[in-house]
Amino acid sequence: MALAVLPLCGLMFQCGCTILTGDAHCNMHDRGVPHCPWCTGGIALQGSHFGAMLWAAVLGTVYGARRGAVWKGATGGVAAFTLIATIGGLMVCFATGYPVWFGMRVG
Helix, strand or coil: CHHHHHHHHHHHHCCCCECCCECCCCHHHCCCCCCCHHHHCHHHHHHHHHHHHHHHHHHHHHHHHHCCCHHHHHHHHHHHHHHHHHHHHHHHHHHHCCCEECCEECC
16 A cells, blocks of 8 residues: 555546655745645545555455455455545545546536
8 A cells, every 4th residue: 555655646636646755846836826735635534535445455355365265355355445546535535525536627
C-alpha cells in the first residue's frame, strides 16, 4: 500500500506525485491551482481514506487467503485496495471540489 499511494495519487489527481520523487512535484507546492486533495486534505481526510484503503487491503487479503492460496489472498488485497482507493478518490474530489479524477473533469 505504501508503494502504491503516491503513484496512484499522481494518476488519479494528475497532481505530479510519483514513486521516485514523492510529492516534490505535487501541485500542492504551486500557487493559483487547485491543490491535491490527498496531500493537503489534513489528518481527518487522510486518516479516513487511507484507513479505509488499509482495511480493504487486509480484508481482501484475508478473504482471498481463506480461499486456499497465497496468490488469491494477494489478488484479493490488491483488488479491494484499488477499488476503495478509486471510489474514495472520486468521493474526495466531490467533497473538496478538486476538478480532476483520472484525467476527467469532475467539478
